[in-house]
Amino acid sequence: MRQLTVQLEERSYPILIGSGLLAEAPQFFEQYGLTKKSPLLIITDENVAPKYLAGLEQTLRAADYTVVSAVVPSGETSKSLSVYQDMMTVAIEGKLDRSSAIIALGGGVVGDLAGFVAATYMRGIKFVQVPTTILAHDSSVGGKVAVNHPLAKNMIGAFHQPELVLYDVDTLQSLPPRDVSAGLSEMLKHGLIRDEAFAHWCEEHAEELLGLDPEALGYGLERGCGIKAEIVSRDERENGERALLNLGHTIGHAIEAIAGYGEFLHGEAISIGMAGSALLGEKLGAPAGLYDDTVRMLRSLRLPVTMPKHLDTDALMDAMMHDKKFREGHMVFIIPDRIGAARIVKDVPVSAVRDVIELLKEGAE
């Protein structure tokens, strides 16, 4: 088992990564403070439920936990206020109290939704992330939880750190190939921001990662979580440095919103966004070759790097204006200087962004 800690003083918590961890859930839950006197609520989705829900319920009940479960539709559309309200109803009817905890069993959608339920049920109760996607190595760490507003993604949310991240890598074996690639997009992102060697490692081990080789996966997740944890520890509330983790996300979120949530996977959308950021980087003075290197790395993980032509540029620009990285009238972007180093640029000209959107459409079907 690999173990990391997210250092946040009294809110510090461990990330446990390994094989067979689901079967040991009760002992970890107990060790990290989940009482057996109050019911637990497991929130999961309809793809994950048939594979892992009954097993986890049984394991927990056998250890004397009281368990209630809720299964939401799979995909981004479950990150809505209406599903959120349904979860509140389940929590109340399941008699969860202030000592209860919510267990997010699934990918980033379930993690973000369940985390926001936990952040706001009775003004905040405990929760545990049990990630079942590669992408969730990113979403399960750092305490950002949210649902979407029809006008903009992740607009409604909170900072709420889990008690524990319990990452059973065996669950990843059932992931569809598209979701494998989408998850590797955030893994590579961590390298692109902060660790050149790791970015190259991702490219060099692309085939093992895509083939879900346990050894490669274990190392990749550990290093990905590690970079994220390090940044979050220094800037929990995103007053500065943490914004680097949004590399590719301003364009990516706009693509998700305009194409319609669910059309692109989050990891695919930010892959296109990272290609766009590299183009912006070159426009703002980064050495030529940055875009080519970035695109080659993304392609090695079978990720898209161009934007469908039918996405309306004005609509995309508009969606970016709604994005939360638009602060006090300036357009903020995360721009790479080279592979492994990015910085926050506070006043990127809107015209440069528009040019990049057009360039991203070239070569697309």
Add this chain to the structure above:
Amino acid sequence: MRQLTVQLEERSYPILIGSGLLAEAPQFFEQYGLTKKSPLLIITDENVAPKYLAGLEQTLRAADYTVVSAVVPSGETSKSLSVYQDMMTVAIEGKLDRSSAIIALGGGVVGDLAGFVAATYMRGIKFVQVPTTILAHDSSVGGKVAVNHPLAKNMIGAFHQPELVLYDVDTLQSLPPRDVSAGLSEMLKHGLIRDEAFAHWCEEHAEELLGLDPEALGYGLERGCGIKAEIVSRDERENGERALLNLGHTIGHAIEAIAGYGEFLHGEAISIGMAGSALLGEKLGAPAGLYDDTVRMLRSLRLPVTMPKHLDTDALMDAMMHDKKFREGHMVFIIPDRIGAARIVKDVPVSAVRDVIELLKEGAE
């Protein structure tokens, strides 16, 4: 002007109480860190808007603030997820960003709703309480913000402290008599919990308070806010002592839920609840006379002390089980020992509570 501070380290904030403060809002907003570069959103209700909204908007715009406003229906029904979502839409369309602030101009309903919007818009932005009811001397202090779930009150919420409480007592002159009494219910509550002399002062000055005498009102609000601020400073997240502020609220919330939100004013419902707590206190060994004294004080403020017979006891008991003061299987109640002293009792027998509900119905129409 009277000034208090809620001591919460880096989240400390002032409560300013006085006449004519609305006209000086811009200088206070600036002093306490609200930037003019990002739009403000004023949330208010349809009773308060015609009286005070245009004036506040003009004052703020004259001082170069950008202002967006939203007017919600008056009353408890606006503390719902559907109105909450509407407010999010207004905030996004009004281009509020992470440096924006939300201004709650109104009573406890507007304060709780606007505060929860501020707590969760873009994962949390600043907000200012501008209370316009007497009751809001309680709700505007301490950072508890929430909306209701159809199954239980205040079930969905957060802790989110304001930057500032700006209490212009002139606005209270337009309050309907029923809301005056309801607000004085929470004022007396602060005395009943912690300050015998203040409880007697409320009774002795009942006529001045009911008549909205500025001097009496100023002192009563200052002392009420002061007791609340003191308790909140020591226990922001309600891990202990802060629960004392729930005197009368377990029964009160059940009455509000079962009678239908809006049927009883919050202050009226907790008045009945405080009479019930005094009865429970006597049952659990407090000196006889506690109930009579409590009821006399409540009546002096023209508050109800009995429960309508048509409210179903089983339904009330059930609602109490959903209440958040029901923790780890025990029924928790705040019980007065005498006027001016209350304590948290963790395992009140359910049968005693049921008896009290029946007693509260005697003498009612």
